[in-house]
Amino acid sequence: MNRILILAPAVVAVACSVAAQPPAPGAPAPVPLFSDGVIKSFTPADNPITDAKAKLGDMIFDEKRISTDNAIACNTCHSPRNGFTTHTETSRGVGDQLGKRNAPSILNAMFYKSMFWDGRAETLEEQATLPILNPIEMGQKDPTDVVAKLAAIPEFVEAFQQVFGHPVNWADMGKALAAFERTRLSTEAPFDRYLHGDEKALNASQRRGWALFTGKARCGTCHTYDAALPLFGDNRFHNTGAAAQKQDYNQLAARAARTAAAGSQAEKDKLALETDFSELGRFLTTQKKEDIGAFKTPFLRDVLLTGPYMHDGSLETLWDVVGFFNKGGERNPFLDAEMKPLGLSENEVDDLVNFLGALTSDRFGDLRAAELDRQRTAFLYRRAVQHQTANRGR
Numbered sequence: 281m282n283r284i285l286i287l288a289p290a291v292v293a294v295a296c297s298v299a300a301q302p303p304a305p306g307a308p309a310p311v312p313l314f315s316d317g318v319i320k321s322f323t324p325a326d327n328p329i330t331d332a333k334a335k336l337g338d339m340i341f342d343e344k345r346i347s348t349d350n351a352i353a354c355n356t357c358h359s360p361r362n363g364f365t366t367h368t369e370t371s372r373g374v375g376d377q378l379g380k381r382n383a384p385s386i387l388n389a390m391f392y393k394s395m396f397w398d399g400r401a402e403t404l405e406e407q408a409t410l411p412i413l414n415p416i417e418m419g420q421k422d423p424t425d426v427v428a429k430l431a432a433i434p435e436f437v438e439a440f441q442q443v444f445g446h447p448v449n450w451a452d453m454g455k456a457l458a459a460f461e462r463t464r465l466s467t468e469a470p471f472d473r474y475l476h477g478d479e480k481a482l483n484a485s486q487r488r489g490w491a492l493f494t495g496k497a498r499c500g501t502c503h504t505y506d507a508a509l510p511l512f513g514d515n516r517f518h519n520t521g522a523a524a525q526k527q528d529y530n531q532l533a534a535r536a537a538r539t540a541a542a543g544s545q546a547e548k549d550k551l552a553l554e555t556d557f558s559e560l561g562r563f564l565t566t567q568k569k570e571d572i573g574a575f576k577t578p579f580l581r582d583v584l585l586t587g588p589y590m591h592d593g594s595l596e597t598l599w600d601v602v603g604f605f606n607k608g609g610e611r612n613p614f615l616d617a618e619m620k621p622l623g624l625s626e627n628e629v630d631d632l633v634n635f636l637g638a639l640t641s642d643r644f645g646d647l648r649a650a651e652l653d654r655q656r657t658a659f660l661y662r663r664a665v666q667h668q669t670a671n672r673g674r
């Protein structure tokens with residue numbers, strides 16, 4: 281298992297080195313997935329996207345000096361080279377502190393109705409400044425310190441003046457970051473070409489996978505397909521039992537159901553990222569019993585490149601994810617009513633994974649096949665080791 285884990289990142293680094301906008305060598309030119317009209321309708325009127333603003337947002341996104349120890353930028357955890365994620369289970373911030381959650385991709389995040397796995401922030405603007413003040417992410421104590429740091433860097437002074445017409449300030453940092461994030465979007469994938477009438481864009485296994493996705497495997501009940509916004513998410517929260525894989529989850533849930541949790545945004549952020557209460561998910565925000573252990577349904581575009589999966593990075597490959605849903609998730613008192621054992625055969629699991637691969641943008645070209653191979657090898661290797669260990673134990 282260790283051997284695979286050591287080998288795996290090397291392949292990923294190659295596979296995902298083009299995860300930013302430029303296409304892979306030999307890959308077709310990227311075709312936009314969303315019309316300008318759709319993008320505009322999801323952009324707040326008081327923060328229109330301009331090239332200069334998105335460029336400033338990009339500069340801030342890449343700037344390590346906004347963290348307290350000048351070592352962590354947004355892109356440390358949301359690396360463009362890795363599909364705007366990190367291929368680690370959960371992420372590390374200042375002083376090498378390890379958080380409780382897996383860093384999601386920021387690709388298409390503008391289309392979420394709320395941000396974070398538990399939706400505790402409403403908008404990209406509101407979300408953007410939270411990591412800077414989080415003690416284990418970027419570690420700053422006070423917005424004025426951050427503003428003072430940027431205001432001492434001439435290129436930021438100039439860019440803020442040009443974009444906003446005044447000196448560096450906190451709220452505009454959030455606006456520029458959000459504008460940049462609204463330019464990071466998935467592009468056309470084989471699945472889209474298939475829907476546009478190109479039968480050959482999907483192979484037979486991927487076509488069977490699509491039928492299973494909306495049929496027997498019931499994925500589409502939560503990862504809804506909407507032709508106007510084809511992202512495969514319902515913008516809602518569900519308890520799939522991913523959190524219940526943790527040993528002390530039931531105890532935690534029982535305790536939470538009796539006591540109400542935190543108040544302020546900063547307190548919620550702390551609970552979610554630094555404590556075992558992280559596993560309570562949406563409950564931290566709503567304090568409704570039915571939200572215990574519920575997390576946001578993630579969009580599935582480019583999902584091949586964003587592993588490990590789930591809010592805690594607990595599932596390494598797409599085979600593990602489909603296997604998890606196949607057994608009906610993890611039983612617990614708050615399990616979503618839609619979670620049921622599916623009875624999928626091994627071939628059907630393969631078909632579903634192959635279909636998920638077809639949701640990954642054409643700009644990644646042949647590298648998609650390499651990542652699928654890496655995941656298959658990692659999964660089969662781990663399963664073989666587990667069988668061997670189980671046999672030895674007899």
Ligand code: HEC
Pocket residue numbers: 341352353354355356357358371372373374379381382383384385386389392394395396397398404407408409411412416417418457461552553
């Ligand atoms: C130390 C690693 C780390 C740093 C630094 C970091 N993030 Fe994140 N980011 C995460 C994690 C982990 C989550 C998920 C947390 C959660 O859901 O509770 C997240 C969530 C997000 C989301 C929500 C996406 C979604 O699907 O809901 C956005 C947007 C985002 N980060 C943008 C940023 C920006 C902008 C910065 C820089 C100001 C930044 N992040 C810095 C780790 C990091």
Ligand code: HEC
Pocket residue numbers: 493497498499500501502503517518519520522523575576577578580583586588589590591592598601602605606616618619632
């Ligand atoms: C009851 C709603 C529901 C159903 C049904 C469902 N999902 Fe999910 N899915 C979710 C939620 C919620 C998460 C995040 C859970 C978490 O992190 O704790 C998730 C996570 C995932 C992820 C991980 C994505 C990432 O970025 O980490 C993949 C892949 C996925 N689902 C695919 C599928 C497939 C394939 C099926 C059908 C076999 C399916 N889902 C069925 C709600 C659902």
